[in-house]
Amino acid sequence: MDPAVAGSNPVTHPILQACQLKVEELKVESFNFLNTAPFYAELEKRHFANLTFSEVTRALRALSSAYVERRESALADHRALDGAGKRAAFALYYGPIHFELIRAICERLEQPTAAGLVIDLGCGTGVAGAAIATMTTPQSRVLGIDTHPWTLEEARFTYRALGLGAEVRRGFAGRTRLPANASFVVGAFVVNELKQPEREALLLELKAAVARGTSVLIVEPISLRISPWWEEWAAAFLLMGGRADEWKIRTDLPPIVKRLAKSSSLRPDALTARSLFAGT
Numbered sequence: 481m482d483p484a485v486a487g488s489n490p491v492t493h494p495i496l497q498a499c500q501l502k503v504e505e506l507k508v509e510s511f512n513f514l515n516t517a518p519f520y521a522e523l524e525k526r527h528f529a530n531l532t533f534s535e536v537t538r539a540l541r542a543l544s545s546a547y548v549e550r551r552e553s554a555l556a557d558h559r560a561l562d563g564a565g566k567r568a569a570f571a572l573y574y575g576p577i578h579f580e581l582i583r584a585i586c587e588r589l590e591q592p593t594a595a596g597l598v599i600d601l602g603c604g605t606g607v608a609g610a611a612i613a614t615m616t617t618p619q620s621r622v623l624g625i626d627t628h629p630w631t632l633e634e635a636r637f638t639y640r641a642l643g644l645g646a647e648v649r650r651g652f653a654g655r656t657r658l659p660a661n662a663s664f665v666v667g668a669f670v671v672n673e674l675k676q677p678e679r680e681a682l683l684l685e686l687k688a689a690v691a692r693g694t695s696v697l698i699v700e701p702i703s704l705r706i707s708p709w710w711e712e713w714a715a716a717f718l719l720m721g722g723r724a725d726e727w728k729i730r731t732d733l734p735p736i737v738k739r740l741a742k743s744s745s746l747r748p749d750a751l752t753a754r755s756l757f758a759g760t
Contacts, residue, residue, distance in 0.1 A: 514614045514615075514642075516579075516734070518641070519638075519641045519642055520576060520734045520735075520736060522637075522641045523571060523572060523575070523576070523641070523736070524572065524736055526571075526637065527567075527568035527571055527572050528568075530564065531564060531565060531568050533739075533743070534743075535565050536565060536568050536569050536572060536740065537569075537740060537743040537744055538565065539563065539565030539566045539568065539569040540569035540573055540740055540744045540746075541744050541745075542565075542566065543560060543566045543569050543570060544744065544746060546560050561628065561630060561631070567630055567634075569740070570604075570605070571605050571634055572736055572737075572740060573736075573737055573740045573741070573744075573746075575604075575605045575607050575638075576607070576733065576734045576736065576737050577733065577737060577748055577751060578604075578607050578608060578611075578668060578669070579607035579608075579610065579611050580611075580731050580733060580734075580751070581699070581727075581729060581751045581753060582607070582608045582611035582612065582666070582668060582697075582699065583611045583614075583615065584727075584729045584731060584751075585697070585699065585725075585727060585729075585753065585755050586611065586612055586615055586697070587615075588727075589697075589755075589757055591612075591615075591664075591695060591697065591757065591759070592612055592615060592616055592620065592663065592664050592695060593695075593760060594616060594663065595616040595617065595618050595619065595620045595663075596616075596620050596621075596661075596662070596663025596664060597620065597621050597622075597623065597659070597661055597662050597663050597664070598612050598613045598620045598621065598622045598623070598662075598663065598664045598665075598666065599622075599623050599625065599656075599658060599659070599662045599664070599665045599666070600612075600622060600623065600624045600625065600635075600666055600668075601625055601653040601656060601665065601666065601667040601670055601682075602625070602626055602653040602667060602668075602669075602670030602673070603624030603625055603626045603631065603632075603635050603648070604626060604631050604634075604635070604668075604669075604670075605631060605634040605635055605637075605638055606622070606624050606631075606634065606635030606636070606637075606638035606639055606646075606648075607638060607668075608666045608668035608699070609622040609623075609624055609635075609646075609666060610622060610638050610639060610642050610644060610646075612664055612666055612697075613642075613644050613646075614642060614644070619643070619644055619645070620644075620663065620664070621644070621645045621646060622639055622644055622645075622646040622647075623646070623647055623648075623649060623659075623662075624639070624646065624647075624648040624649070625648070625649050625650075625651040625652075625653065625656055626648070626650070626651070626653075627650060627651070627652055629650070632648040632649075632650060635648050636648055652678075653667060653670050653671075653674065653678075653682060654674045654675070654677075654678025654679065654681060654682050655678070655681065656682070656685065657685065658685055658686075658688075658689045658694065660692060662689065662694050663694060663695065664694065664695045664696075664697070664759075665686065665689055665694055665695070665696045665697070666696075666697045666698075666699070667682075667696075667697075667698045667699070668697075668698075668699040669699065669700060669701065671698055671700060671707070671709075671713075672700055672701070672706050672707045676709070679709055679713075683713060683716060686698075686758075687716070687720065690720050690722075690758045690759060693759075693760065694759065695757070695758070695759025695760055696717075696722075696756075696757065696758050696759055697755060697756070697757050697759075698713070698717075698755065698756040698757075699753050699754070699755045700753065700754050700755075701752075701753065701754070702726060702752040702753060702754055707754075710754065713756055714756060717756040717757070717758045720758040721758060722756060722757050722758030722759070723756075723757050723758075724754070724755070724756050725754070725755050725757075726752070726753075726754050727751075727752060727753050727754075727755065728750055728751075728752050729750065729751045729752070729753075730749065730750050730751075731751065733748060
């Protein structure tokens with residue numbers, strides 16, 4: 481199963497006993513504020529230039545299996561992204577899913593409220609920061625931070641294809657010092673990859689950012705198996721005046737995602753995630 485749609489029953493942290501975590505089931509028809517068709521067309525053109533559809537499909541099966549069955553070894557030294565096929569599969573399948581997921585969550589949270597500087601921690605292909613930046617008028621700027629050279633180059637492509645003012649920087653999410661002028665910080669599917677001391681340092685940095693008026697959104701898979709720290713973070717966000725949510729989102733995904741899902745026996749029809757939000 482796609483790690484972004486894995487399932488689990490939450491165990492409630494003591495401070496959350498009086499706070500019901502809300503599960504939102506959304507049906508997202510479309511987003512009128514952005515035509516993503518040209519972006520997805522460019523994405524296909526980029527990754528099918530040297531690979532066939534069947535090659536990408538085989539790589540997607542291997543990638544999905546690695547995330548589910550061999551997660552720790554797959555994440556070590558970015559082994560999950562070894563080879564052009566897996567990289568293409570990640571960009572063509574998981575990228576659009578995460579882009580649409582983040583947009584849907586932000587739409588429900590009515591965020592962001594104004595244009596500014598979006599910091600995307602562990603930006604990967606850049607889709608989380610791009611999803612948020614395209615929701616403001618004028619569009620926000622993005623700073624994408626990641627450790628892998630390929631993901632940084634892919635993030636550059638994403639920002640350019642969507643017409644965003646952006647830059648990328650090689651850096652580690654667990655050791656990032658957030659600029660004081662950041663209006664929004666997003667960490668999508670990255671905190672679960674950090675070690676405990678790194679998570680603790682990041683949480684302190686995020687608390688300081690919220691105190692300065694920066695909005696913070698953390699998104700992770702629904703499964704608590706890979707994020708046993710979640711309830712502690714949820715309690716911290718609630719103490720900052722934030723919220724913790726679980727989401728089940730049904731949306732019309734791009735055609736390339738549907739084609740790859742069908743060929744790989746994956747079912748991304750309902751996207752689920754947990755999120756933490758604090759800010760204005």
